Amino acid sequence: MDAFPTGTRRRTLVAATAASAGALALTACGRGGGGGGDTSDDPGVRPGEELAALADVPVGEPTFARTESGGEAFLYRSDETTVTAYGAACTHRGCAVQPAGDELRCPCHGSVFEAATGEVVSGPATRALPAVRVKIENDRIVAE
The missing domain is CATH 2.102.10.10 (Rieske [2Fe-2S] iron-sulphur domain)
Structure with missing residues (x-):
């Protein structure tokens, strides 16, 4: 017997996929999390490089x-x-x-x-x- 009633597994999978896609989109838009306002001015290039x-x-x-x-x-x-x-x-x-x-x-x-x-x-x-x-x-x- 299935542990999930009919259709519940599909809704759970769709919700998890949507949540993962949202997290991926937020990660792509920022460095270092936070998601608010302007970012740091440090491009990571060091003198002599x-x-x-x-x-x-x-x-x-x-x-x-x-x-x-x-x-x-x-x-x-x-x-x-x-x-x-x-x-x-x-x-x-x-x-x-x-x-x-x-x-x-x-x-x-x-x-x-x-x-x-x-x-x-x-x-x-x-x-x-x-x-x-x-x-x-x-x-x-x-x-x-």
Whole structure:
């Protein structure tokens, strides 16, 4: 004999699946839980860490970089000798921003940032992406 009356097992499975999907969606939208307000300004890039070879960052295009320690940033090369870098997590809730032409867009809630400056173009984010100080050293881009 079945321990669950007819249909109860199916309702229980559907409810558990829906709860799991909700938890997964919330996890994807933030780093470090909490779910409220703007996130930390620390992109995890440490001084002295190499981000990329200069030749791997095209002029005028945002380029994603991950350091050996796991720090993440977008690099932007405005000309042959000028590179800026910004944290890769949206300042609204911490979702990973994605390049879209000369902008960085948050797929979770729609914030848009200027790739060259990290400034907010449209919200809900209210703060710019955190700047990462970088320098060009022997044709490599290194965090300062």
